[in-house]
Amino acid sequence: MGKDDGQIGVVAALVRSTFLVNAVYAQSGQEHGLTSQQGQLLCVLMPQPYGMSELSAMLGLAKSSLTGLVDRTERNGLVRREPDPHDSRAVRVALTRQGSKLAEEFYVETCRRIEQLPAGLSAAERDTLATLLGRVVLDNKVPVIFMELDDGASARKH
Amino acid sequence: MGKDDGQIGVVAALVRSTFLVNAVYAQSGQEHGLTSQQGQLLCVLMPQPYGMSELSAMLGLAKSSLTGLVDRTERNGLVRREPDPHDSRAVRVALTRQGSKLAEEFYVETCRRIEQLPAGLSAAERDTLATLLGRVVLDNKVPVIFMELDDGASARKH
């Protein structure tokens, strides 16, 4: 494992950057009155509504966990359960007007802060970082979740 | 933000790698019968015992949160509260024999898995990644916590 110069190891770098991003997420959420889970839920819903099962797969949660999360978020007026027109068992969780607004703000602000993290790197270095880290996440097929909003996300369908 | 080619953005890369590492942490912990918080506590204690206040600063938790975490971990037989010889208000939280063993196993296994994540990169690329990410965490002075075991620790063997 290459790190004989004073440099930090890749494991430590990953672990600590994780810490960093977690903290940003939590704090940004907090400032918007959101837990990071609720913030995540809002972000996932930004492009379109989803069913509970879809959400639970996307977020990596048990369905019973999701019920609670949606309950709490709904209680805060940020999402709404709508009946699915094609399946009366199912439910579509959608952002309310307020939720939509808050999601946008939270998303923008959180991105801004995360983008700030590598501010000490040159544009080229940030690009390299994005490429390498991007390959890591692709190689490990991250559940495809989370802030998928980079764009290509919309094409995802059940 | 440079991402006009098909490449993922640096924000998305960071966010998703965070997801990845979180998952590794949680799963590795789970397989050792640990929550990630308890796993983290054990790791922090590997080099030496600490007082509650020190721990709460290192882990970024309120003191009252730490009491509970240590309680639960102690109940599992992994740590022990010892009186501080120099301050009878204070307490030193130390690993038990069992906790020490488990911490080592958890630590090694978790590192192994995290090290696995960038397996698709060449050695040189991993090194670059470590350098760039290392600068990011240094620039943002990560609370200096977490798996602190890397500092001198690369070749560390207690």
Added chain:
DNA sequence: CTAATACAGTTCGTGGAGCGAACTAACCCC
């Protein structure tokens, strides 16, 4: 040397989060 203050930890009450097991209701389809 006492009195005020600061500090170390705990307790208590609250709420979010996550899980599995058991359940209801709708769907599918043969």
Added chain:
DNA sequence: GGGGTTAGTTCGCTCCACGAACTGTATTAG
């Protein structure tokens, strides 16, 4: 139309995190 699947919820539990209030020791001021 009956059996198996699927969508979601409910229930009971544990963990986690917080702030406020508290106990008791240390420290420092006067």
